[in-house]
Amino acid sequence: MIDLDNTDITGIHTPDPLRYAFKRKGGAHSGGGAVPIPASDTQMRLNQALSFSTPSAGARCLYVHVPFCRVRCTYCNFFQYASSKKMIDEYFEALVIELERKAAQPWTQAAPFHAVYIGGGTPTDLSAEQLEQLGKLIHQYFPLTPDCELTLEGRINRFGADKFESALEGGFNRFSFGIQSFDTKVRRAAKRLDDGDAAMRRIQDLVAYNSAPIVIDLLFGLPHQTLDVWQRDLDGYRESGAHGVDLYQLIDMQGLPMQQMVEVGKLPAPADTPTKATMYEMGVNYMAQHHQRRLSCNHWAKDNRERSIYNSLAKTTAEVLPLGAGAGGNVGGLQMMQMRDMAQYIDSVKAGQYPVAMLMQGTGNxxxxxxxxxxxxxxxxxxxxxxxxxxxxxxxxxxxxxxxxxxxxxxxxxxxxxxxxxxxxxxxxxxxxxxxxxxxxxxxxxxxx
Structure with missing residues (x-):
C-alpha cells in the first residue's frame, strides 16, 4: 500500500521531468532515522562502541574537520571561525590529542581504514609544518589499507609550493579544491578569493607536479552564472588539467549571506530549479562528449588516478570516525556530531572526554x-x-x-x-x-x- 497519489513521493507526470518532476530539491544527502541519546549517557555509549574490537564487515573512513576560513563564502553554511594563527595553533594541539586518543581505541585498531578526508572549513589554512605533521600522525597511529586514499581539501588561495610539498611529504595522495567557478564576477559575488585566471593557473601548476590527483568542485546556480558562464566553467575543467570534477548545485540559501544580499538588491537571484536542471544536463552531456569516466551522478574522472573513494563510501555505506570541532560521523550504529564551539571542544579534549555535542542511535535497517x-x-x-x-x-x-x-x-x-x-x-x-x-x-x- 503506497500512496501513489502523493506527488511528493512519485513526482508529477510532465513532458519535462528533468526540470519539473518535483517542485524543488531537498537536502544534499538522504538517510535513515535516528533517536537522540541522553547527554548523560554519551561518554559511556561511545566508550562501549570504541571498545568493541571485532572488526566490522564494511568499509571505514576517517574524517578530520578543520573549521577555519579567512572569508565566509556567501553560499556557505559551514563557516565556523575566521582563520588566525593563534587559534589554529591552539586547535591543532587539541586535535592531535583527540587523534592519538581515538587511534588507541580497540575499535580503531580492529580493521584498516579505506579513506581519510581532511575537510572544513579550509584545511589548507594549516601551516606547512602542521599539514605534514597531520599526515604523518595519521599514518603512524591509524591502520590504513595499502591503497588508502588521503584527501586534503581546501582553497588554492595561499596554498603555495611549500604547503603542497609538505602535504605530499606527510602522505596525502589526493587534493580537492573548491573552485566553484572560473568566472571572476561569479567568484567575487560568492566571496571567493582570487580571480578566475589565478585559480586556473594554480590548478595547472599543481597538476604539473604529477604527484597526486587534483580534483575540483564546480557549483552551478550561483548569481551571475548564466548558461554561457557555466559552459565556460565546464571548459575550464578540461583546460585546468584536473584529474576529476564534482558538479554540485546550489541547493538552499535560507538564512545565508547570499539570501540577505539578494533581498537587499546587492546580488541577482541565483538560478531557479529548472535552470539548474538545464545546467546539470549540460554538465552530463559535456562529460560524455569528452569521454570523462563517470563515478557517480555528480562526479567524473579524467583518468584512473582519480578514484573518489571517500565520497563513494562515506556518503553511502561506510562507518566514519570523526575528529575535530564540528565533525560528524557514525560508529557501531551510533551517529554523532562533535562540538562546534571551539572553547568547548578544546576543554572537552583536554579533560579526556569525547567532544561530542549530539549522539544518536540509528534506527531501521x-x-x-x-x-x-x-x-x-x-x-x-x-x-x-x-x-x-x-x-x-x-x-x-x-x-x-x-x-x-x-x-x-x-x-x-x-x-x-x-x-x-x-x-x-x-x-x-x-x-x-x-x-x-x-x-x-x-x-x-x-x-x-
Whole structure:
C-alpha cells in the first residue's frame, strides 16, 4: 500500500521531468532515522562502541574537520571561525590529542581504514609544518589499507609550493579544491578569493607536479552564472588539467549571506530549479562528449588516478570516525556530531572526554538504507542487492512506485534493475529518500500483516 497519489513521493507526470518532476530539491544527502541519546549517557555509549574490537564487515573512513576560513563564502553554511594563527595553533594541539586518543581505541585498531578526508572549513589554512605533521600522525597511529586514499581539501588561495610539498611529504595522495567557478564576477559575488585566471593557473601548476590527483568542485546556480558562464566553467575543467570534477548545485540559501544580499538588491537571484536542471544536463552531456569516466551522478574522472573513494563510501555505506570541532560521523550504529564551539571542544579534549555535542542511535535497517543511498548515487539499483539488504522481497513490493516513477520519466525498470534516467539522476537524492521511507513503511505493513 503506497500512496501513489502523493506527488511528493512519485513526482508529477510532465513532458519535462528533468526540470519539473518535483517542485524543488531537498537536502544534499538522504538517510535513515535516528533517536537522540541522553547527554548523560554519551561518554559511556561511545566508550562501549570504541571498545568493541571485532572488526566490522564494511568499509571505514576517517574524517578530520578543520573549521577555519579567512572569508565566509556567501553560499556557505559551514563557516565556523575566521582563520588566525593563534587559534589554529591552539586547535591543532587539541586535535592531535583527540587523534592519538581515538587511534588507541580497540575499535580503531580492529580493521584498516579505506579513506581519510581532511575537510572544513579550509584545511589548507594549516601551516606547512602542521599539514605534514597531520599526515604523518595519521599514518603512524591509524591502520590504513595499502591503497588508502588521503584527501586534503581546501582553497588554492595561499596554498603555495611549500604547503603542497609538505602535504605530499606527510602522505596525502589526493587534493580537492573548491573552485566553484572560473568566472571572476561569479567568484567575487560568492566571496571567493582570487580571480578566475589565478585559480586556473594554480590548478595547472599543481597538476604539473604529477604527484597526486587534483580534483575540483564546480557549483552551478550561483548569481551571475548564466548558461554561457557555466559552459565556460565546464571548459575550464578540461583546460585546468584536473584529474576529476564534482558538479554540485546550489541547493538552499535560507538564512545565508547570499539570501540577505539578494533581498537587499546587492546580488541577482541565483538560478531557479529548472535552470539548474538545464545546467546539470549540460554538465552530463559535456562529460560524455569528452569521454570523462563517470563515478557517480555528480562526479567524473579524467583518468584512473582519480578514484573518489571517500565520497563513494562515506556518503553511502561506510562507518566514519570523526575528529575535530564540528565533525560528524557514525560508529557501531551510533551517529554523532562533535562540538562546534571551539572553547568547548578544546576543554572537552583536554579533560579526556569525547567532544561530542549530539549522539544518536540509528534506527531501521542500516544496510538497507546505506545500500539504497549508494545505488542511487551510482544511478542503478539491483533487485538482488536491495532484497538481500532488506531480508525480504521489497523490490517486488515497491514495484508500483517504480512503475509510477517510470511513467513519470524518472527511471527505467526491469525485472532485476532500476536505472535512473537523466531526470532521475538530477533528482537522485529525492528518489533515494522516498524509497527509504517507502520501504520502511512497507516493512511495517508486512510485519503487521
Amino acid at each position: 542500516k544496510a538497507l538504507t546505506n545500500g539504497i543511498r549508494a545505488a542511487f548515487d551510482r544511478g542503478v539499483l539491483a533487485r538482488e542487492a536491495l532484497n538481500r539488504n532488506a531480508g525480504w522481497d521489497c523490490y517486488s513490493a515497491a514495484m508500483p512506485l517504480f512503475e509510477k516513477w517510470q511513467t513519470n520519466g524518472l527511471v527505467k525498470v526491469s525485472q532485476d534493475y532500476l536505472s535512473l534516467t537523466l531526470a532521475g539522476e538530477f533528482w537522485n537524492v529525492k528518489l533515494a529518500q522516498n524509497l527509504i521511507n517507502t520501504v520502511s513503511e512497507l516493512d511495517k505493513q508486512r510485519q503487521a500483516a
